[in-house]
Amino acid sequence: MSVAAATPVAPVVRAEGVVKHWGRTPALAGATLAISGGVTGLLGANGSGKTTLLGLLLGLHPPDRGRLEVLGLDPTRAGPEVRERVGYSPEHHSLPGDVKAVDFVRHIAELHGLPRREATGRASDVLWQVGLGEERVRPLGTMSTGQRQRVKLAQAIVHDPVLVLLDEPTEGLDPVQRDDMLRLIARIGADFGIHVLLSSHVLDEVERVCDNAVILHAGQVVAAGPLDELRSGGGGVVVEVDGDVRPVVDALRGRGATLHWDGTRLYVSGPQDGPALDVVEVADLVRDVLADLGVAVRRLQPRTLTLEEVFLGAGRTGGQAVEVADPAPQPAVGG
Amino acid sequence: MTARILDRGYRRYSGERRGVVGAVRTLVLHSVQRALGLRRSAWAKVLPFGTVLLAYVPAIVFVGVVSLFPAREIRDLVLPSYASYFGYVQLLVVLFVAFVAPEILCTDRRTGMLGVYLASPLTRDTYLVAKALATAGVLAFVTIGPPLVMLVAFIIQGEGPDGPGDVALTLARIFGAGLAISVLYTAFSMGLSSLTDRKAFATAGLILFFLMSNVVTGVLVGALGLAENAIVLNIFFLPFALVEKIHGESVRFPDVTTAACVLGALAWTMVWAAVCRSRYAHLQVTR
Numbered sequence: 001m002s003v004a005a006a007t008p009v010a011p012v013v014r015a016e017g018v019v020k021h022w023g024r025t026p027a028l029a030g031a032t033l034a035i036s037g038g039v040t041g042l043l044g045a046n047g048s049g050k051t052t053l054l055g056l057l058l059g060l061h062p063p064d065r066g067r068l069e070v071l072g073l074d075p076t077r078a079g080p081e082v083r084e085r086v087g088y089s090p091e092h093h094s095l096p097g098d099v100k101a102v103d104f105v106r107h108i109a110e111l112h113g114l115p116r117r118e119a120t121g122r123a124s125d126v127l128w129q130v131g132l133g134e135e136r137v138r139p140l141g142t143m144s145t146g147q148r149q150r151v152k153l154a155q156a157i158v159h160d161p162v163l164v165l166l167d168e169p170t171e172g173l174d175p176v177q178r179d180d181m182l183r184l185i186a187r188i189g190a191d192f193g194i195h196v197l198l199s200s201h202v203l204d205e206v207e208r209v210c211d212n213a214v215i216l217h218a219g220q221v222v223a224a225g226p227l228d229e230l231r232s233g234g235g236g237v238v239v240e241v242d243g244d245v246r247p248v249v250d251a252l253r254g255r256g257a258t259l260h261w262d263g264t265r266l267y268v269s270g271p272q273d274g275p276a277l278d279v280v281e282v283a284d285l286v287r288d289v290l291a292d293l294g295v296a297v298r299r300l301q302p303r304t305l306t307l308e309e310v311f312l313g314a315g316r317t318g319g320q321a322v323e324v325a326d327p328a329p330q331p332a333v334g335g
Numbered sequence: 336m337t338a339r340i341l342d343r344g345y346r347r348y349s350g351e352r353r354g355v356v357g358a359v360r361t362l363v364l365h366s367v368q369r370a371l372g373l374r375r376s377a378w379a380k381v382l383p384f385g386t387v388l389l390a391y392v393p394a395i396v397f398v399g400v401v402s403l404f405p406a407r408e409i410r411d412l413v414l415p416s417y418a419s420y421f422g423y424v425q426l427l428v429v430l431f432v433a434f435v436a437p438e439i440l441c442t443d444r445r446t447g448m449l450g451v452y453l454a455s456p457l458t459r460d461t462y463l464v465a466k467a468l469a470t471a472g473v474l475a476f477v478t479i480g481p482p483l484v485m486l487v488a489f490i491i492q493g494e495g496p497d498g499p500g501d502v503a504l505t506l507a508r509i510f511g512a513g514l515a516i517s518v519l520y521t522a523f524s525m526g527l528s529s530l531t532d533r534k535a536f537a538t539a540g541l542i543l544f545f546l547m548s549n550v551v552t553g554v555l556v557g558a559l560g561l562a563e564n565a566i567v568l569n570i571f572f573l574p575f576a577l578v579e580k581i582h583g584e585s586v587r588f589p590d591v592t593t594a595a596c597v598l599g600a601l602a603w604t605m606v607w608a609a610v611c612r613s614r615y616a617h618l619q620v621t622r
Contacts, residue, residue, distance in 0.1 A: 055620070060454070061619070083457075084455075086454070094446050095448070096448060103374060113352030159348065193347075
């Protein structure tokens with residue numbers, strides 16, 4: 001958990017019913033979300049509206065409908081003020097090849113309003129921070145994809161933003177470079193105190209570095225919140241018994257529980273029809289059944305989901321936004 | 336024992352931020368440097384520096400001649416006027432125009448830097464203002480500088496402006512004429528460059544447009560017998576006709592009216608500026 005996320009703060013990003021079309025193609029179809037800080041993953045398949053949402057948050061395009069707020073400001077009306085306090089690392093890898101890394105990063109710092117001397121010092125410092133201290137005078141065109149991704153990260157944080165938006169920052173990296181990049185991103189959130197919105201379609205990355213996640217599908221937010229909450233969304237318990245599971249299954253079904261099993265491991269939740277049971281009540285039910293049957297138990301614990309299960313459970317694994325006549329308001333959930 | 340720095344730490348910044356004005360200033364300077372090849376390879380400097388140098392060569396030669404030869408020997412030497420000087424360097428100016436705006440404008444879209452710039456306090460409009468200032472500033476090296484050197488030549492020869500009022504008027508005409516060429520060609524070259532993100536295509540397009548407008552106007556005036564004012568359609572000659580009017584000379588374009596030149600220059604400038612602005616207003620920049 002990052003320092004930023006541990007401190008209760010007002011949402012750094014808020015969106016309500018945001019609709020955006022590119023021509024006649026809908027990109028966002030009523031997205032509603034609230035992000036309170038820390039490192040947040042923006043998950044979704046290609047075409048789900050992630051990059052469009054980042055563009056709207058930067059005030060680069062106005063939404064067709066809906067309301068946006070970044071750091072308490074409307075980016076459509078106060079774009080320059082928002083962008084002065086926000087860093088952005090784009091998805092593409094192409095940067096001016098004949099410019100030295102330190103000159104490039106210093107230039108971006110000056111663009112964000114830092115005086116020349118301060119920009120020069122900070123450019124060198126952040127290049128050291130991202131592991132390019134020795135390489136900082138190399139032209140960008142001679143750098144590897146991994147190094148260019150680090151330069152993009154450096155230019156996104158050189159002006160000490162409150163929030164940084166990273167669009168697919170591990171795109172094109174090999175596994176080792178990817179690990180390094182993820183460690184850096186986690187450090188930006190935890191040590192530097194900068195809120196991070198990490199756009200990615202790689203579930204594992206978000207799971208490893210993020211405190212919160214927002215899952216986009218077809219231009220709408222289908223799940224959002226702290227990762228712990230999202231992963232506990234499956235409800236129920238996991239129980240591993242010593243011996244034959246058949247009597248346990250029959251007894252639990254007899255008491256209305258919903259379950260499936262894999263070998264000696266059972267995944268048990270409350271009845272599908274009838275009053276909902278919380279985790280403790282389900283655990284009590286399982287304990288009573290096991291005690292009645294005299295079956296030994298090896299493990300009994302609340303069931304957690306992987307982010308992949310959350311993503312799949314949100315029902316959708318891909319696809320572009322579809323037109324909605326009047327998008328129903330979605331619950332705003334924050335990290 | 337040697338000390339090693341293991342972690343330089345991350346410093347927060349709470350100092351001054353210069354906002355939009357600072358961003359525009361930074362982008363202007365960066366774009367001028369880029370167009371002139373500064374902080375880039377030696378090869379990138381050849382074309383801009385070569386062109387600028389060549390544009391100054393006639394003026395420097397004239398200064399050399401009037402400086403080195405005795406006054407009595409050059410008394411009857413007629414130096415080219417401020418407006419007619421452009422007859423020597425017009426082709427160079429046009430080639431410089433065809434090179435500068437594509438370098439300043441197309442590169443950002445080609446490399447994806449446009450998205451990075453617009454993620455700063457710059458807006459699309461302030462970005463274009465910065466690019467226009469940079470383009471006009473670089474073009475001023477060849478539209479204002481050489482006539483200033485010519486002024487030095489005239490002063491050495493004893494044919495320069497007489498008195499402070501005359502000096503001020505001459506300087507105003509030199510700067511006004513240079514700016515007129517720069518502004519018109521800035522709008523034109525940026526407008527056309529906004530249509531492609533490839534520098535080579537933009538440069539070729541600009542040169543082709545210069546040639547075509549020259550040919551079309553030649554046909555209209557020569558074969559169809561249209562009035563000389565039809566030169567307002569010729570973007571290759573129009574700025575230089577305007578320069579003649581600003582300097583109050585009638586050397587190459589005596590039959591073209593001042594009003595036609597001014598209206599033509601305004602029309603070209605506004606049309607191409609509108610093309611450029613419209614193009615950028617609709618660009619999707621986050622990909």
